[in-house]
Amino acid sequence: MSDDRFTERYFVLVRPAEIGRTLYSVETASHLTGVHRDLLQHYCRVGLLGEERATSEAEPVFDDDALYEVRRIEHLRRHQGVNLRALPLLRDMSREIDRLRAEVRFLRDR
Amino acid sequence: MSRLAAPTIRAPRGSIHDTCVNPAMTVKFKDYYETLAVARTASPDEIKKSFRKLARLYHPDVAKNKLTGEEKFKEINEAYEVLSDPEKRKRYDELGEHWQGGAPPPPPGGDGGNRGGRSAQGEPDFEFGGTGYSDFFESFFGGGRGGFAGARGGMGAAEAAGFARRGRDVEADLLVTLHEALHGSARKITLRRGGENGAAERSDTYQVRIPPGVREGQRIRLAGQGGAGHGGAAAGDLYLHARFARHPDFTVRDADLYYDLDLAPWEVVLGVQVNIPALDGPTSLRVPPRTTAGSQLRLRGLGLPHVSGGRGDLYATVCIQTPSTVTTEELALWEQLARGSTFNPRSKS
Numbered sequence: 001m002s003d004d005r006f007t008e009r010y011f012v013l014v015r016p017a018e019i020g021r022t023l024y025s026v027e028t029a030s031h032l033t034g035v036h037r038d039l040l041q042h043y044c045r046v047g048l049l050g051e052e053r054a055t056s057e058a059e060p061v062f063d064d065d066a067l068y069e070v071r072r073i074e075h076l077r078r079h080q081g082v083n084l085r086a087l088p089l090l091r092d093m094s095r096e097i098d099r100l101r102a103e104v105r106f107l108r109d110r
Numbered sequence: 111m112s113r114l115a116a117p118t119i120r121a122p123r124g125s126i127h128d129t130c131v132n133p134a135m136t137v138k139f140k141d142y143y144e145t146l147a148v149a150r151t152a153s154p155d156e157i158k159k160s161f162r163k164l165a166r167l168y169h170p171d172v173a174k175n176k177l178t179g180e181e182k183f184k185e186i187n188e189a190y191e192v193l194s195d196p197e198k199r200k201r202y203d204e205l206g207e208h209w210q211g212g213a214p215p216p217p218p219g220g221d222g223g224n225r226g227g228r229s230a231q232g233e234p235d236f237e238f239g240g241t242g243y244s245d246f247f248e249s250f251f252g253g254g255r256g257g258f259a260g261a262r263g264g265m266g267a268a269e270a271a272g273f274a275r276r277g278r279d280v281e282a283d284l285l286v287t288l289h290e291a292l293h294g295s296a297r298k299i300t301l302r303r304g305g306e307n308g309a310a311e312r313s314d315t316y317q318v319r320i321p322p323g324v325r326e327g328q329r330i331r332l333a334g335q336g337g338a339g340h341g342g343a344a345a346g347d348l349y350l351h352a353r354f355a356r357h358p359d360f361t362v363r364d365a366d367l368y369y370d371l372d373l374a375p376w377e378v379v380l381g382v383q384v385n386i387p388a389l390d391g392p393t394s395l396r397v398p399p400r401t402t403a404g405s406q407l408r409l410r411g412l413g414l415p416h417v418s419g420g421r422g423d424l425y426a427t428v429c430i431q432t433p434s435t436v437t438t439e440e441l442a443l444w445e446q447l448a449r450g451s452t453f454n455p456r457s458k459s
Binding site: 022034067071098109 | 361368370
């Protein structure tokens with residue numbers, strides 16, 4: 001298995017076995033968010049829409065969290081002047097803040 | 111593909127004249143110190159203790175009378191959410207000082223966004239009911255999650271140039287108890303919105319299904335229930351963010367739960383069988399002899415559901431408690447132990 005195969009694959013955003021979540025195909029997600037499917041797939045490839053990564057050949061599927069992220073990304077791009085290259089940086093910072101907040105909350109509660 | 115929720119009642123409320131009313135003016139100040147029955151000068155530890163005591167009385171997972179307890183618990187949880195966080199507490203104290211006769215100061219910049227229906231760009235406001243959080247909380251302390259607050263303001267509005275533009279997305283926090291996270295539940299949420307595009311103010315009620323295994327911060331999307339679109343464009347969506355209620359017994363880390371197990375010194379040394387609370391009901395735990403303080407005893411599979419299926423664990427953290435008063439007989443026994451023991455807790459060897 002060469003490394004190239006991984007770069008050609010899409011991240012699967014949600015494991016199908018997950019409980020209680022509504023999942024949308026890339027077409028449906030495109031329709032719901034008004035974002036072209038190619039761009040959605042780009043967001044998936046660069047890991048903007050979720051942390052779960054799988055090596056499956058399957059197309060990405062989207063849950064409500066992913067749709068929310070797409071809307072947020074579009075807002076950042078259109079109204080805050082954020083470009084595509086800056087988005088991963090914002091994502092990393094945002095996740096780090098989430099993680100630290102959760103940790104602080106846990107430690108404070110103890 | 112099933113929708114998570116659908117509007118059940120669509121009752122227009124008020125008249126066009128009401129759209130002039132600014133709902134921000136109706137936000138009432140909440141006395142969180144009174145709710146938690148603590149002084150304004152209370153230490154973080156006193157606040158935590160008071161919260162746990164009250165939560166044990168009123169938490170829907172724990173309380174005997176669930177109906178009367180629930181509303182009271184929501185208030186307690188909200189108060190603790192603010193007062194347990196030093197930054198939020200500071201902001202709250204400043205807010206209280208400037209609050210004059212029902213005229214609130216403007217919400218903090220940047221953090222307002224669409225939260226709790228705060229209007230950006232002078233658009234109509236939204237007021238939620240049944241989410242477990244008051245309008246006061248949503249207005250000033252909502253959106254505790256990470257990310258970039260500015261992204262929330264007017265998100266989704268003015269998407270396309272020209273006349274047609276999609277309605278903005280609206281978001282609110284949804285209080286979820288650990289029991290609900292484990293078993294799922296259905297909740298009634300009301301959303302009152304001011305008139306948009308000359309439409310009358312209206313109030314909608316939704317039956318929202320909280321799926322079992324819901325995670326902290328997970329979003330539940332109600333399609334097309336956000337702000338109305340302009341020029342024939344689609345309406346925005348309504349996003350509810352699941353937020354776990356604080357529990358009197360457990361703290362949550364991912365899918366694992368942590369419980370402080372208070373034990374007497376001799377119980378730790380000699381070992382003991384104790385009953386401890388768990389989400390599924392009380393469970394028996396054997397503390398082995400020579401357990402040390404701070405040890406974590408794991409009860410497998412008694413945590414919250416994992417994203418990938420299965421359940422997290424419940425950890426009982428051993429906390430040694432010492433008696434504050436002792437009888438003469440007990441004192442004699444302690445003295446006997448002190449004389450005979452070779453144990454030195456400060457020995458570095």
